[in-house]
Amino acid sequence: MLTIRQVKLIHILLEHEHEVSSRDLAKLLDITTRTVRNDIKIITPIIDRHGAKLEAVASKGYKLLVADQALLKLFLAEADYYQTNSDAHIIPVEPADRVYYIILKLLSVNHYLKLIDLADELFISESTIKKDLKAVKAQLHPFRLALDKKPNYGVKISGQEEQRRYCLTHYTFSANQTNNELEKQELYNRIKDLFGTDITFQYFPISDEGLSNLVEQLFIMCLRIIEDQLVEQKKHNVLPAKNDFLYQTAQEIASALSRTLTITLPNTEVLYIRDLLLAAKLITYNQHDKDPATVSHYYNQADRQLAITLIEAADNQFGLNLLLDEHLVNGLALHLIPTIHRLMIGMPIYNPLLSDIKLKQPFAFDIGIYMIEKLSALINLSINEDEAAYLALHVAAALEKSKVKQNFKRCIVICPKGLASSYFIYYKLREKFDQELKIVDLITKQELKSYPMKDLNFVISVDYLEEELPIPILVINPIIGASDVDKIKRALSEDSRNVLNYTDPARTFFRKDFKEKEEVLDFLIAKLTEQGLVNRHFKEAIYQREIMSPTCFGNSVAIPHPIERLTDSTFLAICTLRNPIDWDGRRVQFICMLSVKKDDDQKLQEIFSFLVGVVEDLTLVEQLVNVNSYQDFTSLIEAKLTAIH
Structure with missing residues (x-):
C-alpha cells in the first residue's frame, strides 16, 4: 500500500x-x-x-x-x-514523525523498551533507530528529561513526573498528535466543560489560549493520576497562604475534577495545578482602555521594571522608542510573569505561530530574539525561539501602532537664502505634501555638518551640496515649480526597499555545490572579509544568531544576519545552490546574508519587508535559484519591484 x-x-x-x-x-x-x-x-x-x-x-x-x-x-x-x-x-515514515512517535511511545510506559522491538515496530534498522534516538534525546532535554539506556534491557525516559506531563502535553497536543480513543476524548470534553460552569476565574485573569493550554495540561494530569502516576511531595513544598488566590483557584479546580471524575487529588496535585496556573497565559487588557494603569494590580513593580529593562535594551540596540508605549510596557510585564514561571519549572512552550511570525514579522522577531537573550542572562535560564515569537507579537503591535502614527517620510530643508525664503519653502511643501511629508527642521549649510541623519528619508536643498550624505539629496528651486513638485513626488513614492542598492556582482554567487549550512556561511563570510566589509566579530555574531533561532524562513530561503550592527555599510551577499541543503530541519537553496550598518535600523525593516515578499513568492524563488548571472538576477528583482508598484 x-x-x-x-x-x-x-x-x-x-x-x-x-x-x-x-x-x-x-x-x-x-x-x-x-x-x-x-x-x-x-x-x-x-x-x-x-x-x-x-x-x-x-x-x-x-x-x-x-x-x-x-x-x-x-x-x-x-x-x-x-x-x-x-x-x-x-506508523510514521519521515524521521521527524518517527521521533514524535518514539517519544510518545517511551512516555506511555515506565519500563525499558528494547531497540530491536522499536525498530521492528517502525520497519527500520537498528542503526536507524539509534540515529533517531539522538534526536529524541535532544528534544527531551528542554523538558529536563533524559534517555536511560541499559545494556540488554533497552531504553526508557527518566525524570520527574511533572516533566513527563509537560512533555506528554506538548507531544499529544502541540505536535498535532490525535487520539481517537473514545474514552479519552470523553474525558477531555468533561474537563473542558467544567470551565465556565463549575470553575470560574474570579480572581485570576486568563486568556482563551491560556485556558486551552490549561485544559490540555489537566487532561494529561488526570490520565496520569488514573494510571496511579502521582507528583511526589518535595521537601521545599510549602503550603501557600490562605489568601493566595492562585491556590484558592487550584483548590476550586481540584474539587471540581474530584466530583466530576471521581478521582482523589492529594495536596501535591493541588500544588501542581497552582504551578499550571502560574504558567498560564494571563489575559491582556484591552489596548483601548483609557487608563492602562488599571491592570497594574496584576503585577508588581519588579515585573514592570523587568519589562522596562528589556524594552530599553531593545530601544538602544535597534534605535527605537518603544518605551514610550505604555500598553507595550504593561502587556510585556503581564506576559513575563507566566513566561518566567514556565522557564523555572521546566515547561517549554510551543508557539503555533512561530513560522508565520518569523516570516511575516522578521524585524519584530529579531527584537524578540534580542529580548530573550537579555532575559536569559538576567535569570540564568535558557529560552527557546517559541518564547521569542510571543515577545515579538507584543513588539509587532507596538511597531504597527508607531507606523500608523508616522505614516510619512521625514526630511530637513536647507536654505541659505534667509528666513523668509525658508518659511516660503516650508509652507509651500506643507501645502503640497501635508499628509505625506514631515519637515523635521529648517537648517543652514553650516548646521548640516553636525546634523544627525538618523530617521530622515532625504534632504531638500535649494543649492547643490558638496557633502556626501547617507541619504538622498533633492535639489529644488527656491520658488517651487511643477518640476520640483514632481521630483519630490518621485522621492516620496520611491521604494527605498530596492535590495539591488545593497547588492554587488562581487557579492553574488550562483549555483554553488555546497552540502552543509556551515559551508555556505563560512564561504560568504570569507568573501566579505576579503572585501574588507566585516571584521573578525562578524562570523561569531552570524553563528550566534543561528543558535538563537535558525534564519530559514520557508520556501527554500534563508536570511542569515547578526543581531548586532557590526558594519559601516548596509549590504547583501547572495548565494544560490544547485541542490537544496538542510538548514536546521528546513530545505534551503537561496541564501541572502544581510548586514545593516550601525544606526540604520530603519533600513533593516525596509529590507526585511521586501525580502518577505520574495520569500512568499514561490515562483520568483524558483527562478532565482536557476539564474547564472548577476544581470539575470537583477532583472528578476526589478520585475518584482515593478509588480509591487
Whole structure:
C-alpha cells in the first residue's frame, strides 16, 4: 500500500493540468528531489493498474494522464480511507514523525523498551533507530528529561513526573498528535466543560489560549493520576497562604475534577495545578482602555521594571522608542510573569505561530530574539525561539501602532537664502505634501555638518551640496515649480526597499555545490572579509544568531544576519545552490546574508519587508535559484519591484 506522502503526491499531480517539476513536488511535500523520484518509481506501476498513467516530460516534470476517471477515483478513495482509518497510518515514515512517535511511545510506559522491538515496530534498522534516538534525546532535554539506556534491557525516559506531563502535553497536543480513543476524548470534553460552569476565574485573569493550554495540561494530569502516576511531595513544598488566590483557584479546580471524575487529588496535585496556573497565559487588557494603569494590580513593580529593562535594551540596540508605549510596557510585564514561571519549572512552550511570525514579522522577531537573550542572562535560564515569537507579537503591535502614527517620510530643508525664503519653502511643501511629508527642521549649510541623519528619508536643498550624505539629496528651486513638485513626488513614492542598492556582482554567487549550512556561511563570510566589509566579530555574531533561532524562513530561503550592527555599510551577499541543503530541519537553496550598518535600523525593516515578499513568492524563488548571472538576477528583482508598484 502507498504511504500518506505518496497518496498526497498523486493528489498534487491530479490537481495540476500541466507538468509539475520534481523540484516543485519536493517543495510541496518538503522532501528531496531524490525522494520524489523514488516515490514516482513506486507509484507508476500501481496507478497504471488503476486508470491512470504517469508521464515524465523532459525538462518539464511529471504529468498525470487519466484514462479511467471512475477507476482512479475509487482507488484514491480506498487509499484515503486506508490512511485515515487503518492502524497502518500511525506508523510514521519521515524521521521527524518517527521521533514524535518514539517519544510518545517511551512516555506511555515506565519500563525499558528494547531497540530491536522499536525498530521492528517502525520497519527500520537498528542503526536507524539509534540515529533517531539522538534526536529524541535532544528534544527531551528542554523538558529536563533524559534517555536511560541499559545494556540488554533497552531504553526508557527518566525524570520527574511533572516533566513527563509537560512533555506528554506538548507531544499529544502541540505536535498535532490525535487520539481517537473514545474514552479519552470523553474525558477531555468533561474537563473542558467544567470551565465556565463549575470553575470560574474570579480572581485570576486568563486568556482563551491560556485556558486551552490549561485544559490540555489537566487532561494529561488526570490520565496520569488514573494510571496511579502521582507528583511526589518535595521537601521545599510549602503550603501557600490562605489568601493566595492562585491556590484558592487550584483548590476550586481540584474539587471540581474530584466530583466530576471521581478521582482523589492529594495536596501535591493541588500544588501542581497552582504551578499550571502560574504558567498560564494571563489575559491582556484591552489596548483601548483609557487608563492602562488599571491592570497594574496584576503585577508588581519588579515585573514592570523587568519589562522596562528589556524594552530599553531593545530601544538602544535597534534605535527605537518603544518605551514610550505604555500598553507595550504593561502587556510585556503581564506576559513575563507566566513566561518566567514556565522557564523555572521546566515547561517549554510551543508557539503555533512561530513560522508565520518569523516570516511575516522578521524585524519584530529579531527584537524578540534580542529580548530573550537579555532575559536569559538576567535569570540564568535558557529560552527557546517559541518564547521569542510571543515577545515579538507584543513588539509587532507596538511597531504597527508607531507606523500608523508616522505614516510619512521625514526630511530637513536647507536654505541659505534667509528666513523668509525658508518659511516660503516650508509652507509651500506643507501645502503640497501635508499628509505625506514631515519637515523635521529648517537648517543652514553650516548646521548640516553636525546634523544627525538618523530617521530622515532625504534632504531638500535649494543649492547643490558638496557633502556626501547617507541619504538622498533633492535639489529644488527656491520658488517651487511643477518640476520640483514632481521630483519630490518621485522621492516620496520611491521604494527605498530596492535590495539591488545593497547588492554587488562581487557579492553574488550562483549555483554553488555546497552540502552543509556551515559551508555556505563560512564561504560568504570569507568573501566579505576579503572585501574588507566585516571584521573578525562578524562570523561569531552570524553563528550566534543561528543558535538563537535558525534564519530559514520557508520556501527554500534563508536570511542569515547578526543581531548586532557590526558594519559601516548596509549590504547583501547572495548565494544560490544547485541542490537544496538542510538548514536546521528546513530545505534551503537561496541564501541572502544581510548586514545593516550601525544606526540604520530603519533600513533593516525596509529590507526585511521586501525580502518577505520574495520569500512568499514561490515562483520568483524558483527562478532565482536557476539564474547564472548577476544581470539575470537583477532583472528578476526589478520585475518584482515593478509588480509591487
